[in-house]
Amino acid sequence: MNKTHIALAIAALMPAAAAMADVTIYGEIRGGYEYNKTYSSTFSLDGNNKLQGGSQINDWTSRIGFKGNEDLGNGLKAIWQVENRVHIDGTTGAGSTQDTFATRDSFIGLAGESWGKFRLGRLSNYANDMMEQVDPGYYSDESVGGLGMFTRLDGRQNNAVRYDSPNWNGFSFALLYGTDEKRTLTNGSTTNNQTWNLGLSYENSGFFGKYNYQNWNDADKLTSVKDWHRLEAGYIANNLYAALGYQQIQGYGLGTFYNGSLSSSINTAVVNAGYTQAQINGAKLKTKELALTLGYTFGAFTPYFSYVKGYDASLNGNTIDKSGYDQFVLALDYALSKRTEVYTSYGHVKWKDGALDKENSFGLGLVHRF
Template identity: 60%
Template sequence: MNKKLIALALAALPAAAMADVTIYGQIRGGYEYNKTYSSNLSKDANGKPQGSSEINDWTSRLGFKGSEDLGNGLKAIWQVESAISVDGTNPTGFGTRDTFIGLAGDGWGQIRLGRLSNYPNMDMEQVDPGYYSGQSVGGLGMFTRLDTRVNNSIRYDSPNWYGFSYMALWGVDEARTPVAGSRSNNQLINIGLSYENSGYFGKYSFLSKADSNLVGGIKDWHRLEAGYNANNIYVAFGFQQVRGQLGISAGGLTDAGGLYYNDNAATANWTQLAAQNPGLASGSLQQARTREIALTGGYTFGAFTPYLSYAKGYNLNVSNYGDVANTGYDQWVLGLDYALSKRTDVYTSYGHVSWKLPGAQNENSFGLGLIHRF
């Protein structure tokens, strides 16, 4: 369509119809050299990672949002946000990110329904400030692997009281898939608590799934983050514990819901791992637990902000057995952000993961790219 015709059509719309609509987004992407299990490229005959050059998207997005004043301090709110990709592998569908409709009121917060982020995905992740693709280890993607969006959900967010706030999210299970002849209910409940004041912050999230013992995957998940972000100083500490069911067999570890750190690395030498852990049963789903810590520090001087992150996954713990030796990991990430302007950054990082699993190779990633916000 002719650009002049488009401009005339927009000008003809009533001002009130356009005044409450905001268009926003971020374009983020770069070059990565990855040697990782999660990369789509370059595996040898045994499934071990080989180095590969990739042009990857770093979670770009485009969104539309708005509100309408209903009077008496009440507003109708809405948002449609979609993932886009600068590398040509565009996600299908519209509204693939947080998309909702809801109400907000003076003094009581807001309530929304739709496709909504859990608390760690939207309100935490201070330990992971970098930019990277999901298939690299240029950020703490394993520590934040469960941060996601929940379909068919309702979320309430409280107002802020002297730095304190909280949220509650309920994700319904519409399928109620029968298991062993009984109708299951794998609904999700997520509670988040926050305190922020004078640069200091502390955040806690608890998530639980019903009937996880029937359908596998995550049973419950705790995440704690705390730190300081002011006066050019950035420090964040995180701890999380995840419990659920894990398949243990001669082929490795089978994970239905993200309990274990990295499924691809879990196909390590099982014979050797079993020999190091005598008495560890295999062949069925078993109750298991993972624990991790993460620490990130950064300092801004001028336009430069370097970051150093460390994450550690402790040995997997299996009920009726205990800690499974050589099932943890150590990760380091060094990142540098250079602000070209208030809206455009250059970002580079190097990440390294050392696996304790026998036969699992170390993973590495280098990234260099651009971020623009609008």
């Protein structure tokens, strides 16, 4: 091929190359060995009503994503993202964790230098993508080696729109609205299962304070969450990691708690308290939880200690004795490089009602970001 043909070929490819220049491929591959003795989809109670346990190779929420933007001029950009869950342990997940396109935050929107950003698609609530400082670890759904019970409502909303404000001297906020695209007629009235989520934040010189509130409009009076508040505050700078979290969740019946162990514990405590099913249905159930995580970086090593106090729940304002829990997690992160880590943890949960054995998990694995 002569020089003229080469020049023509390069010129023909340049528009396509320029069009693809704003696309970024990114992700995290995370997984490890776990020994779990927990009440989960894999391990349940044996014939002696004792928890089973076993060794597993588990994925720790790996993902791959594609994102990009286009400069529209005058400080305005078009933005987009498609992020997908992947499992490196040979499973394919289920529901929102299934290995298909757009199972994680995926959207199209606009961003402005002075007014923030507006997105629509499948989007995280504020607690899921802007908080969780109390839960810095890596673990599977089967494990109690992280604060999965405390963060059980952190997630994503289908059919959502979200606005994120710019940063005003450390202050910012976000507002999410999830539409109800499956409205039905019940007892002569049309349901309105919309959800609203508000997030507030202040950050300055390592100090932070964040607040999350979410409301589900016509919550099912038998099994649904209605209102959720969470507050997190702390200091993360100069090798010190300190985060404190408090949350209150109110719903109906026992459906407020869709974590297996917590639901089982609350149910047992309610039955032991003498409540009938008729009294449980439609009753307001409220829980309160407090979480603390401390860590300190020594060179490449960062040890963490987390503690969660689940207070006794209340049903229609009446305290349900022995319905709470205590959890602690010990973890160690070793940075092999800026993008690769070795992570190990041990988690322990004690249920006050005594219906379950003490749950335990040990994990050791690798994390790589790209």
